[in-house]
Amino acid sequence: MQIDIKRAIIHVLDKESSxxxxxxxxxxxxxxxxxxxxxxxxxxxxxxxxxxxxxxxxRNIIKEVxxxxxxxxxxxxxxxxxxxxQLFKAMKTNSSISSTDLVICIYEDENEENVAILKMDYTxxxxxxxxLVDNKFKISIRKQDISLPGVNQRIQKxxxxxxxxEAGDYDLIILDNQISKKNQEEPIAQFFLETFLGAxxxxxxxxxxxxxxxxxxxWIRNKAxxxxxxxxxxxxFVNDAIRNEDEIDLDSFSSKVFSNxxxxxxxxxxxxxxxxxxxxxxxxxxxxxxxxxxxxRLKTESDIEVVIxxxxxxxxxxxxxxxxxxxxxxxxxxNIISLMEK
Numbered sequence: 001m002q003i004d005i006k007r008a009i010i011h012v013l014d015k016e017s018s019x020x021x022x023x024x025x026x027x028x029x030x031x032x033x034x035x036x037x038x039x040x041x042x043x044x045x046x047x048x049x050x051x052x053x054x055x056x057x058x059r060n061i062i063k064e065v066x067x068x069x070x071x072x073x074x075x076x077x078x079x080x081x082x083x084x085x086q087l088f089k090a091m092k093t094n095s096s097i098s099s100t101d102l103v104i105c106i107y108e109d110e111n112e113e114n115v116a117i118l119k120m121d122y123t124x125x126x127x128x129x130x131x132l133v134d135n136k137f138k139i140s141i142r143k144q145d146i147s148l149p150g151v152n153q154r155i156q157k158x159x160x161x162x163x164x165x166e167a168g169d170y171d172l173i174i175l176d177n178q179i180s181k182k183n184q185e186e187p188i189a190q191f192f193l194e195t196f197l198g199a200x201x202x203x204x205x206x207x208x209x210x211x212x213x214x215x216x217x218x219w220i221r222n223k224a225x226x227x228x229x230x231x232x233x234x235x236x237f238v239n240d241a242i243r244n245e246d247e248i249d250l251d252s253f254s255s256k257v258f259s260n261x262x263x264x265x266x267x268x269x270x271x272x273x274x275x276x277x278x279x280x281x282x283x284x285x286x287x288x289x290x291x292x293x294x295x296x297r298l299k300t301e302s303d304i305e306v307v308i309x310x311x312x313x314x315x316x317x318x319x320x321x322x323x324x325x326x327x328x329x330x331x332x333x334x335n336i337i338s339l340m341e342k
Contacts (some may be wrong), residue, residue, distance in 0.1 A: 003038040003096040005029055006113075008105040012118075013091060015099045021080045034249055037105055039151040041116050044158050044175045045109075048292075050208065052170035052202040053193070060198045061086055066115045069106065076307070080104040083117060089194035097191060098122070101148060112164060119157040124145045127294075157192045170202050175233070190293040208282035209242060209289065212250075215275040219268060224330045233257075234268075239296075242289050243310075247280045306331060 008029060012021035027033055044050065055063045063081060069079040084102050091097045091313040125147035131138045160173045170289055176192050178199075193199055201207075216238050220231050237257045241248055250269060258265035296313045297308040312318050319333045 003033050003041050004108040005037050005041075006106045006108060008037055008103060009077060009080045011080065011102045011104075012082060013100050013102055015091060015097070020083055020084050020102075023249045026078065036101070036151060037116075037118075038107075040118060040149070040155055040158075041107060041160070042107070044118075044155050045160060045173060047175050048155065048325065050173055050175045050179055051207060052172075052204050053174050053197070053199040054171045054202060054312050057202060062117075062161070062197055067073075070113055070163045076106065085215075087117075087119070087196050090191050093195060094191055109167065110169075113164065114163065115161045117159045117161070117267055118155055120148045123149050123153065125150075134334070155276055159192075159197055169204065171198060172197070173202070203276070203279055203282075204285075205283040205286040206288050208248075208277060209285040210278055211240060211275055212248065212272070212282075213242060213292070215272060215277070217318045219271050239293065242284050243293065246283060247281055247283050249265065250277065250279060 006029040009023050009025075011023050012026060014021065029037075044057060048242045065079045065082050068075050069295070072316065081105055087102060091100075092150055099195065100123055102118040103116075103120055105116040105118070107114055107116055122145065125144045126141050127144055129140050129142045131140070132209060154177065156176065156177045158175050162171060174193060179190075179193065193201070216234060220234055223231050249341045254269050258268065269276075293310060296306075296308050296310055306321060318334055320334065322332060324330065
């Protein structure tokens with residue numbers, strides 16, 4: 001992913017103030033700032049939780065401002081101020097929402113212009129401080145409470161608005177980690193997507209495939225805690241289906257997996273729908289599958305981890321999991337010629 005930053009500006013949104021602190025000058029895009037912004041944008045766009053979205057019908061200030069930013073070269077600073085005002089207003093709707101810095105960029109990705117809206121929530125960092133005491137150096141450590149997220153940290157909320165809207169199946173991409181972690185109906189989980197952006201998430205093939213895989217795994221783990229030990233076969237059915245099928249029919253899949261266990265089947269299907277897999281059928285995103293499932297990662301209750309290529313995992317000449325009569329299992333690695341410690 002090649003991100004090219006064209007323009008950028010930062011505003012301060014302090015919840016304790018009555019108005020946001022709005023910048024009158026653009027950022028100087030030097031090497032360090034360019035790297036900082038490009039890294040955050042590329043990481044956020046490729047984040048597994050990023051989602052496509054469309055603006056709701058009717059008047060939408062964020063959509064209107066971004067469209068003018070794309071068409072009017074002199075409007076960038078004023079447009080960024082209006083975006084900051086809208087976010088500040090949305091933040092004021094819930095006391096749990098924290099103060100933040102807001103970075104707005106125009107960038108190009110594959111020759112397409114986009115507006116990036118980055119809510120840079122503060123992180124804690126520590127720096128050294130040097131004093132001269134009686135002609136001697138005194139070096140101490142000082143806490144910084146309002147550091148911006150480093151390039152190796154995730155931004156919790158950001159949005160990327162396309163210049164060529166209505167040219168595809170989405171208008172923007174949104175990353176909001178609160179939506180995936182909290183009940184989506186809670187106001188704090190919805191303020192960025194709905195109150196600020198005025199958008200709806202799109203249920204595309206990548207999202208459906210990810211929910212199918214991730215939430216099935218979570219369901220298996222939860223049932224195991226309840227004492228159900230016969231469901232690990234479901235994991236194998238899921239891996240096999242998303243690798244070998246172009247389309248998944250949830251009802252047909254669950255009937256095949258659970259056979260005559262009607263209550264278990266219904267519970268599984270209802271759980272998938274509650275977690276957002278509301279489409280009865282969906283196309284498998286093969287690119288996501290290849291990226292995420294090139295390796296199988298297993299972890300035992302005693303914290304022993306096994307990482308193995310998918311092909312070798314299914315090669316019974318090399319690897320096998322054998323179930324014992326008492327319900328425990330043995331992991332067998334076969335036909336080893338040499339062994340190295342890494």
